Amino acid sequence: MAERLSIGIDIGGTRVKAGVVDLDGRVLERLSRATPTTSPTAVLDAIAEIVATLRRRHHVTSVGIGAAGFVDATQSTVLFSPHLAWRHEPLRDAVRRRTGLSVLVDNDANAAAWAEWRFGAAQNEEDMICLTLGTGIGGSLVIDGRPHRGRFGIAGEFGHMIVVPDGRACECGNHGCLEQYASGNALIRDARAAVDRGEEYGKRLLERVDGDVEELNGLVVCELAREGDEDATRSLHEVGAWLGVGIANLAAAFDPGLFVVGGGVSDADDLLLEPARDAFRHTLTGRGFRPEALIVRAHLGNDAGMIGAADMARTVRRRARRGRRRRPLTEGSLARLSGRRA
Template identity: 60%
Template sequence: MPDGPLAIGVDIGGTKVAAGVVDASGSVLHRTRRDTPHRSTSPRVVEDTIVSAVEELLGHGDEVVAVGIGAAGFVAADRATVVFAPHLSWRNEPLRASLGERLALPIFVDNDANAGIWAEHRFGAGRGESHLVMVNLGTGIGGGIVIDGRVLRGRFGIAGEFGHMQVVPDGIRCECGNRGCWEQYASGNALVREARSLMSAGSPVVSDLFERVGGDPGELTGPLVTEAARDGDPLARELLGEIGRWLGVGIANLAAALDPGTFVIGGGVSAAGDLLLEPARVAFRRQLTGRGYRPEASIVAAQLGNEAGLVGAADLARVGAADLAWAEAADRADRAEHADG
C-alpha cells in the first residue's frame, strides 16, 4: 500500500522531462519521461509534453492530490509563473494557470533546485537538518536553501543562484555577463575547460585523457574526467581537487551569510565523491569566518540523485495541497460562523 496521499512530480530539464507518482515517504511508484522540446519551441508545446506525461501517470488509476512542477529557471515567489527558463521559451509564463486549465488538479510550480533540496531535506542527506543549503554542481552551479523546515525562495523567488556570486574580481567572463562568478571555477564546465586547455597546449600530463577521447579535446566531458580520477589518473585528480578547493571557498562564503548546519552537494560533478569533497572540506575550514571559534557545518554528498527533482516537486505539491485544503476549510468555517451570527 502507498504511504499517505499521492502526488505527481515533474522535473523539467534541458534535455528531458521526468515525471513520477510519489507517495508521502518519497517512494516513486510509477515513472515516465519525455524529451524536452527544443528551446525554440512555443510554450504550448512544452505544456503539451507535461500534460502528456501527467495523463499517462494518471492512467495507472492512483488517487493523486496535486501536481508539482520543478523547472530549471527563475520561478516567481507566487509559485505560479516561470519568469525565465534558459532552455525553454518561457518568459513570464503563467504556467500554473495554463496547466490548471488542462489538468483538474492543484498545480504548484517551483525552481528545480528548490525541489531538489526539499527532497534531500525530507528523504535524503539533509533529513532532520533544520538549516540546510544545497549546492548543485553541473554545467553551472545552482542551489537551494531550507531554513526552519521551509524553502527560502526570496522576495522575488530567485534565491539560490549561488553560481553567480563573484569570487574573483575581474576574473573569467561568465555567461551571465559578469566576471569572476563562482561557477567559472567550481563546476562541470570549469573542470572540462581546464582539462581541454592543457590538452590544447599539448601538455604530456594529459596523455590519459587524450587516450580516453581518441585525441579529440572536443569529446571530453566531466564524467570522463571523473572516471579517469577514479582510475587513479594524477592530472584528473588534481583538476578535481582544484574544483573542490573553489567549492570550499564558495561554501565558506555561504556559511558566513546563512550559517546552515549542513551543506548537501549534488549535481553531476558530485559523483566524484571524496575526490571532490575532501579538498572542499579543507578549503572550507581554511576560509570559514571565525574558524576555530564556531561550529562547522558538515559537507555531505546528496543521496537521491536524478530523482530528487521529481520527488521534491511532488512532495512540495502535496504539502501545498494540504495547506490549500486547510485554508479552504478555515474559510468555510469562518463564513459559517458569521452566517450563524
C-alpha cells in the first residue's frame, strides 16, 4: 500500500490545496491553506506543515507539487511566478530537505492536464490541451500521450499570449494578455467596477459577501449567473468569448483533438463554455473546411492539480527505484559502451 500513496499539493494564487492520492487517482484526505503570496519561506513552511499533518495519518513515499509559475525543465526550480514571490526558487530541494521524501515540482496546469489525461475528461485522447481558469490562466499540452514542457520547461503559458496589443496591464509585465480578459481576475475586475459605479449588479454582489468587497471572487459571479442574474451572465459570456478566441489561436498552432477547461471559473459550465464554443467556431482559422476540436469541462474539478502532481511524483519515484536496481557496470560493459560512443 505504501507505494500507492503520494501527496499532491496544488499551489495557486489564493489557496494551497493538498491531498493524499492513491494509485487510482482517488483523494483520500484533503487539506487547504491560504497561500502566503509575499514570502517564499512562508510558502515552504506551509508545504512542510501540510506534509507533516498528512503523514501522521497516511504512509506516503513522495510529494508532487503543482506550482503556479514557470518551472524549469528539471522539474525542480520555480523560475518565476506572476502571482507569487518565487524568483528562481529551488522548491524541490527545499521541500525534500524539510520532509525527507522524494519530491517533484511541475507547473500547476501541467499537473491538472496530466490528471485529466490519466483519470478524467481526456482519457484515450493522444493530443489535448488543458486550460485552467482561476486567478489567471494556466495551460498545458499532452502530445502523443506525453506532457510537452518545451525546451526550457515552460511551454503552455497560454494565459500570457497577447490578444490585445497595448491592452490591460498584466502581472507578468506585459499588456493585453489573454488572462486579463478570460480568467477569474477578469470577472472580479468587472464585479468591482460595478460596485464602484453603484450599479444594482454591484449591490447584488455585495449582498453575497456581506458588504466586504475584498471577498468578491469569480465563484460569487458564477453563483449569481447560475441563478439567472443577467449581469453576471453577461460578464461570464464576455469571459467565455475571449476564451474561445484564445482556444481558436491554440487550435491554429497545435491542432489538438480536445480542449479541456478546468479551474474554479469552469464551475459556470455551459454559461462559460457555450460562448467559448461560439467564439471558437467563428474565429477558427479554416473554419468550415477542417474538423473542429471538442471543448469540454474538466472532470476532476479543483482536485485535478493535486491528483496530477501526486501521480507524477509517484511515477518519478518508481523510475528512480528501478534505476537504482540496475546491475552495476562491469569492465566489459564499460568497454562496450565506450566503443559504441566512439
